[in-house]
Amino acid sequence: MAFDIYDFTSFNQTIDKALYDNLPPILAMLTEMVIIGVVFLLFYALVGLFLVYAERKVCAFIQNRVGPNRVGPYGIFQTFADFIKLLMKELIPINKADKILFNLAPFIVIIASFMAIAAIPFGKGLHAIDLNVGIFYVMAVSSLGVVGILLAGWSSNNKYSLIGAMRSGAQIVSYELSVGLSMVTMVILAGSMQLSEIVEAQRNGWFIFTGHVPAFIAFVIFLIASTAETNRGPFDLAEAESELTAGFHTEYSGIKFAFFFLAEYMNMFIVASIAATIFWGGWMPLHIPGWEGFNIVMDYIPPFFWYMGKTLVVIFLMMWFKWTFPRLRIDQLLKLEWKYLLPINLFNIILMALIVLMGWHF
Amino acid sequence: MNSESLILFFIVAVVLVGGALIFSSLVPPKSFNPQKSEPYECGIPTQGKTWLQFNVGYYLFAILFLIFDVETVFLFPWAVIMKTGGIAAFVEIIIFFTILGLGLLYAWKKRALIWE
Numbered sequence: 387m388a389f390d391i392y393d394f395t396s397f398n399q400t401i402d403k404a405l406y407d408n409l410p411p412i413l414a415m416l417t418e419m420v421i422i423g424v425v426f427l428l429f430y431a432l433v434g435l436f437l438v439y440a441e442r443k444v445c446a447f448i449q450n451r452v453g454p455n456r457v458g459p460y461g462i463f464q465t466f467a468d469f470i471k472l473l474m475k476e477l478i479p480i481n482k483a484d485k486i487l488f489n490l491a492p493f494i495v496i497i498a499s500f501m502a503i504a505a506i507p508f509g510k511g512l513h514a515i516d517l518n519v520g521i522f523y524v525m526a527v528s529s530l531g532v533v534g535i536l537l538a539g540w541s542s543n544n545k546y547s548l549i550g551a552m553r554s555g556a557q558i559v560s561y562e563l564s565v566g567l568s569m570v571t572m573v574i575l576a577g578s579m580q581l582s583e584i585v586e587a588q589r590n591g592w593f594i595f596t597g598h599v600p601a602f603i604a605f606v607i608f609l610i611a612s613t614a615e616t617n618r619g620p621f622d623l624a625e626a627e628s629e630l631t632a633g634f635h636t637e638y639s640g641i642k643f644a645f646f647f648l649a650e651y652m653n654m655f656i657v658a659s660i661a662a663t664i665f666w667g668g669w670m671p672l673h674i675p676g677w678e679g680f681n682i683v684m685d686y687i688p689p690f691f692w693y694m695g696k697t698l699v700v701i702f703l704m705m706w707f708k709w710t711f712p713r714l715r716i717d718q719l720l721k722l723e724w725k726y727l728l729p730i731n732l733f734n735i736i737l738m739a740l741i742v743l744m745g746w747h748f
Numbered sequence: 749m750n751s752e753s754l755i756l757f758f759i760v761a762v763v764l765v766g767g768a769l770i771f772s773s774l775v776p777p778k779s780f781n782p783q784k785s786e787p788y789e790c791g792i793p794t795q796g797k798t799w800l801q802f803n804v805g806y807y808l809f810a811i812l813f814l815i816f817d818v819e820t821v822f823l824f825p826w827a828v829i830m831k832t833g834g835i836a837a838f839v840e841i842i843i844f845f846t847i848l849g850l851g852l853l854y855a856w857k858k859r860a861l862i863w864e
Contacts, residue, residue, distance in 0.1 A: 419753070423760040473768065474776045481785045493765045500761035504754060515753060522824055543798050544787040556806050559813040566820040573827035636788055641772040645765060717863035720809065724861045728816070728852070732845055735823070739830055743838050 392688060395511030422514055430500060430652065435465040437651040440698075441705055448709040475640035480543055483637065487541035492642050494534030495649035502528040502656045507581050509669045509689035520581035521569055521664065525562075528656055531649065532558040535617075535624070538646070539634035550633025553716055554617060554624030560723040561621075564611035565657075567731040571604040571738045572597070572664040575747065585668035591675075592667035598747050600738040605665045607727055607734070609703065612657035614719070617650065619708035623716060654704060655697065662696035669693040808860055819848055 401421075405414040439454065439462060446453025454461030480488065505520045507513040517523050532555060539551020575597050576584040587593075593601050614621035625633030635646045662668060669689030673681045714722070741747050787794050822844075830837050855861060 419756050422753075423756055426757070427760055427764060473772055475772070476776050476778050477769070477773055479785050480787055483787075489769070492769075493762060496765050497758060497761040500764070501754065501757045504757045514757070540799075542787065545789065545798055548798060548802075552802060552806050556809050559817075560809060563813065563816045563820060566817070567823070570820065570823045570827045573824065574830045577828060577831040579824065579828055631788065631790075640776070641768045645768070720861070720863050724812070725856070729849075732849065736842065736845060739838050739841060742831055743835065 393510045398511055426500075426503065426514065430503065433655055434648045434651050435469065437655060437701065438465045438468075438647070440701070441651070444702065444705045445709050448706070469644065472644040473641050477642060478639045480637050483543045484541035487537045488637075489642075491534045491538035491541065492638070492645040492649075494537065495531050496645050498527055498529075498531035498534065499649045499652040499656060503652070503659075505581060506656070506659050507585055507663065507668055508693050512669075512690065513582065516580065516582050518578075518580045521573065521579045521584065521660070524581075524656065524660060525566055525569060528653060529558070529562050529615075531653060532562075534649075535634050538638065542634070542637040544637050546630045546632075547634050547636050550624045550630045550636070554634060556716070557621060557624060557719060558615055558617070560720060561611040561614040561727075564607055564723060564727045564731055565615055567728075567735060568604040568608040568611065569660075569664065571600060571731075571735050574735070574738050574742055575601065576664070581663055581668070584664055585670060588667040588670050591673070592665065592670065594665045596747055597738070598741050600734045600741060601665065603730065603734050604738070605661070607731055608661055608665070609700070611723075611727060612661065613704050613707055614723075616653045616657055616704075618654065618704060620711035620713050621719060622708070623713055623719065654701060658700035658704065659693070659697045661700045662693065666696045666700075668696075805863055812855060812860065815851065816848075 402418065405417055408414075409417065442464070443453045443461075445451075454464035457463040457467045479485075502524050504514045505517050505523050507516070535554050535558070536551050539547040539549075539554070542548070572584070572593055573579055575593055576587045578584060578587070588596070590596070594605055597604075617624050624630075625635070630636070635643055638646060669692050671681075671684040671687060671689070671692055673684060787798070789795075823841075826833075826837065826841060830841075
C-alpha cells in the first residue's frame, strides 16, 4: 500500500479500490462511510478536548498561574476527566422551558460545527469532501450555529439567557458580513471557491504575501470578525459572566453544557483553519524565493503539520485576544462593525479587484 | 466522496449528541427537588414572564444584515470570475457598490446604525 505523508491522494484511492474489489458495492460504501465517520468523530473530539486544555494553559500563563497540572503529566488528561464528569451529571429539567427547542439547540450547534469540518483540506488529498463551493459551504454551514444559540436562549425561560441570545444574534449576524466579505476579497485573488484550488494557487507564495495590501487588510478584518463571530472575548458579551452569568447556556447542565462548550472551541478551530487556508497557504510549506536549501528543508515537513501549525498559531492569537483585551459594550461592538469594518471591507474589495485587474499582485 | 455524503456528517453529529443525551439521561443518578428546576436568577424567586417584548434595535440590525448578506451571496460568483472578466466585471461591481453604498449611507444618516 502506497502510504505517502506528502500526498494522500494515492493512499485514499488504494483504500477505496481495496474495499470495492473485496466487498459488494453497498457494503464497501457503508464500510467507507463508517471509517470516515469514526475518523472525523475522533478528530473532532480530540481537537475539542485539546483546545479546552490549551485555552486553560494559555490563560494560566498569561495570568501568571500554573493552570491544570494534576491529572496526568502537565495536566493533559484534565479535560478528559472533565468530560467524563460532565457525562455523569444529571440533566436538570427547567420549569416552563420549551422542552423540544431546549433539547434541539445542542444538536444544531454541534451539527453546524461538525458539518463544516467536512470540507476543510488538512493536506494534499486529505479532505472528506472537496466541494467546488467549499469556502461558501463552510461559511453557510458554520453560520447555522447562531440558530442553535438563539433557540437555547429563547427556550430556557431565563431572562439572562434571553438577553444573551439576543445580543449574540445581533453580534454574530453583523460580523458574519465581514467574515464573508473578507473571504470574497481572497476569492477574487484565487479565482476559485474550491478550497483545494485556493491552496494550490498559493504554491508560489501565500496570499498574505502575494496579495499586496488588500490581502493584509482582509486578514486583519477576518481575524477581528471571526473572533466576534465565534463569541469569543473581547466580543463575548453574549456570555458576559459578570452581568449575564453565562448568557444563552445558563440553564444547560451536564453534557448539554459540554456540547455548547465543545461547539464554541470547534467553531474557533474552523475559523482558524479557514484563515490558515485562505491567507497562509493551507498545507503549503513556507518558501522564500532564492533560498534553495531552506525551501528543501521546509518541503520535508509533512503538509498536515504545516496545516495544524498555522491553525494553532491563529487559535493562539485568538486566545491571546481573549485574555488581553477588556470586553466591548454592545453599542461599541455594532459601531465597530457597521461604521468601520463594513465600509473598509467594501473599499478593500474594490482595491483587490483593481489590483487583480491591473496584475499588480506578485 | 461526493457531496451527497454530507448527509453522513449530519448523521454522525446527530448520533454523537443523541447518544450522549440518552446516556446522560439514563445512567447518572437523579434526585428530585422542586427548587432545582427553577430558572436561575441569582438565587431569588423568578419574577414575571420571561418572554416579553424586546428592544426593536435587534430587529433593525437583523434587517440590515439581511440586505448585506444577500449582497455577499451575489458577490461570490462575481469574485470567482473577476480574474477572467476583465474591465467589464470591474465596472459592473463599481456600479453595484455605488448603489449599495448609497443604501448604507442612507441607513447611517437615518441613525439606524446607532444603538439606543
